Amino acid sequence: MKKTIFTLFLVLLAATAQASDVVPDPGEPQITIRHGEEKTFYEYRQNGVLVEIKVVPKIGPVYYLVPADSGEGWIREDKSQLLVPSWVIFKW
Template sequence: MRQSILLLACLLTPLAVRAADQPPIPPDVSGDATAQPEVTITREGGQMVEEYRANGKLYMIKITPKHGLPYYLVDDRGDGKFSRHEGLDSGLRVPRWTLFSF
């Protein structure tokens, strides 16, 4: 009898612990507006200008001319001085050598 009570207590203990340790439900953060950049699109003289802002600060401008490829003006350092980038290429060039030729 004593063993069956001990066995029953061992089997019911995890259920009691699990019921007591329910974590609170996390708040819904899917609707957070600050995670998405604000994009303002304007058309000037046949070209399209897209301004990207985060927390109200302009950090990138994409300019798509009427004829030609789009280019980007990016504020790399956050000081308000924009540098031009063709595509979003980082400019990193990995060295390549010909090791074997058949």
């Protein structure tokens, strides 16, 4: 009886561990890729808010569009300003 309960406990523990691996990190941006005729757009969203657009033209250098401080329009930048934490503080 004890072996059955212990085995059941291990199976449930393993299932719980697998389920937790599926949940995406809320701090990571969601990326939507749209293909145009001459450019490809990568839209980066955090918490549902569009924070940056990466523009990859077929000819020419890559550039980024970031929201203006006034809230109206976009500003062109040569480098990304998106900061995504990449360290792990705690992991089982």
